[in-house]
Amino acid sequence: MNVRTRFAPSPTGFMHIGNLRTAIFEYLVAKHNDGKFILRIEDTDQTRKVDGAVDFIYDTLKLCNIDIDEGPKVPGNSGPYIQSERKDIYKKYALDLVEKGMAYYCFCTEEELEELREFYNNKKKPFLYDGRCSRLSKEEIDEKLKLGVPYVIRQKMPKYGETEIEDVVYGKIKIDNSILDDQILLKSDGFPTYNFANVIDDHLMGITHVIRGKEYLDQTAKYNLLYDAFGWEKPTYIHVAMVLGEDGQKLSKRNGDASFMDLYNDGYLPHAIVNYLVLLGWSPDSNDEIFTMDELIEKFDETRISKSSSQYDVKKLNWFNAHYIKQLSLEELLNITVPHLSSSYDLSNKSDEWVERLVSIYQNHLSYGKEIVELTEMFFKDEICLDDECKTFMEQDGVSNTINVFKDEISSITDWNVENISNAINNTKEKSGSKGKMLYMPIRIKVSGVMHGPELPDTIYLLGKEKILERLG
Numbered sequence: 440m441n442v443r444t445r446f447a448p449s450p451t452g453f454m455h456i457g458n459l460r461t462a463i464f465e466y467l468v469a470k471h472n473d474g475k476f477i478l479r480i481e482d483t484d485q486t487r488k489v490d491g492a493v494d495f496i497y498d499t500l501k502l503c504n505i506d507i508d509e510g511p512k513v514p515g516n517s518g519p520y521i522q523s524e525r526k527d528i529y530k531k532y533a534l535d536l537v538e539k540g541m542a543y544y545c546f547c548t549e550e551e552l553e554e555l556r557e558f559y560n561n562k563k564k565p566f567l568y569d570g571r572c573s574r575l576s577k578e579e580i581d582e583k584l585k586l587g588v589p590y591v592i593r594q595k596m597p598k599y600g601e602t603e604i605e606d607v608v609y610g611k612i613k614i615d616n617s618i619l620d621d622q623i624l625l626k627s628d629g630f631p632t633y634n635f636a637n638v639i640d641d642h643l644m645g646i647t648h649v650i651r652g653k654e655y656l657d658q659t660a661k662y663n664l665l666y667d668a669f670g671w672e673k674p675t676y677i678h679v680a681m682v683l684g685e686d687g688q689k690l691s692k693r694n695g696d697a698s699f700m701d702l703y704n705d706g707y708l709p710h711a712i713v714n715y716l717v718l719l720g721w722s723p724d725s726n727d728e729i730f731t732m733d734e735l736i737e738k739f740d741e742t743r744i745s746k747s748s749s750q751y752d753v754k755k756l757n758w759f760n761a762h763y764i765k766q767l768s769l770e771e772l773l774n775i776t777v778p779h780l781s782s783s784y785d786l787s788n789k790s791d792e793w794v795e796r797l798v799s800i801y802q803n804h805l806s807y808g809k810e811i812v813e814l815t816e817m818f819f820k821d822e823i824c825l826d827d828e829c830k831t832f833m834e835q836d837g838v839s840n841t842i843n844v845f846k847d848e849i850s851s852i853t854d855w856n857v858e859n860i861s862n863a864i865n866n867t868k869e870k871s872g873s874k875g876k877m878l879y880m881p882i883r884i885k886v887s888g889v890m891h892g893p894e895l896p897d898t899i900y901l902l903g904k905e906k907i908l909e910r911l912g
């Protein structure tokens with residue numbers, strides 16, 4: 440089988456990590472099977488459309504190393520790949536269904552529908568269109584069409600029996616046909632609804648595996664009825680449970696939740712995000728967690744996708760990101776950190792070498808690029824302020840003696856380099872009798888204001904002799 444999957448985002452100019460995870464799953468299913476990954480832009484809801492959103496989607500996928508085989512900018516045999524450019528196609532198929540008696544024109548006005556909605560509301564029942572237009576005679580329909588009365592086209596649902604859905608993750612599901620609404624396929628502006636367009640496009644684009652959010656699972660009964668009405672083969676469905684936000688709520692654009700670009704701009708590495716996201720709702724058959732894209736392609740198996748929703752956990756993402764940051768070249772490391780440093784601090788009197796050294800000593804301490812700003816605050820601020828834990832530590836016996844000895848050692852350094860600073864610390868150990876934590880911690884706290892950080896001699900070197908003496912008091 441020529442496996443073909445598609446990522447079908449709506450061009451809203453925003454991609455949260457839940458959307459991105461779907462794209463990754465689609466990509467991995469395609470590539471695991473030597474298949475094709477198609478990008479389709481679902482812009483039938485023109486009110487939500489944002490200019491430049493297609494570029495945004497391209498940039499995101501490109502950064503994540505997700506190659507598009509066919510899409511708006513990659514020619515293929517199933518285009519156009521933007522739904523608004525396929526209007527005529529949908530109309531043709533909608534009319535075909537009308538012809539077959541599986542769909543009908545509906546001329547109901549907004550007022551009539553409102554009345555109907557109120558009727559159901561009063562009965563505390565979900566709104567179902569009552570099918571009144573399906574009973575219009577051919578003459579009545581022709582007359583209205585001739586007069587140019589606005590219309591939509593609705594799918595005619597069976598009123599009895601059940602429709603079955605077969606899903607890789609959720610198994611067999613039966614939906615009672617009596618709850619299915621005669622849904623709109625074609626709107627009065629000539630645009631299709633998602634519910635119609637996805638079926639037409641998935642079929643015409645030869646999509647073999649549909650991977651999408653679980654919120655579409657029940658709706659799939661309606662799609663299956665459309666496939667049956669056309670006599671088309673259904674794709675393999677893989678519905679995936681939601682990724683919830685850190686607060687346990689649905690991720691939403693409005694809350695600015697976990698947007699891929701925000702994470703990227705904060706210095707998260709795209710592959711770290713991809714690696715983290717794949718494991719959000721999918722597990723390999725081992726305890727391994729770190730995977731290259733090639734390894735993911737090799738190992739991905741859709742039958743191991745979880746039925747339950749997963750929760751976005753920034754701490755876990757930080758763990759992945761820190762892992763990948765440790766492997767960056769100096770140049771890559773500078774790229775994700777220096778823009779943040781220079782927008783927060785004045786670097787004009789710092790040499791490139793100083794900045795490079797600063798960033799390098801933090802390579803093993805960073806969870807994300809922007810974090811460099813808070814971690815290096817002590818290098819840019821005149822005053823350091825100790826928290827209670829540091830203060831308590833500094834009140835211990837022997838601490839002030841260690842600091843005094845160290846200050847003398849630092850004062851006597853004529854050639855300011857890391858080796859001489861290390862010697863100064865060793866001499867302090869000899870002369871003060873302090874060792875281990877009681878040697879390093881007082882010095883670290885006094886010069887940097889924190890209890891943990893990169894190698895002490897490196898930190899002291901970069902802070903500079905003048906600042907160190909000032910802080911040693």
Ligand code: GLU
Pocket residue numbers: 446447448449481637650651652
């Ligand atoms: N345009 C739909 C969305 O953004 C896609 C759903 C699907 O993959 O079929 O939710």
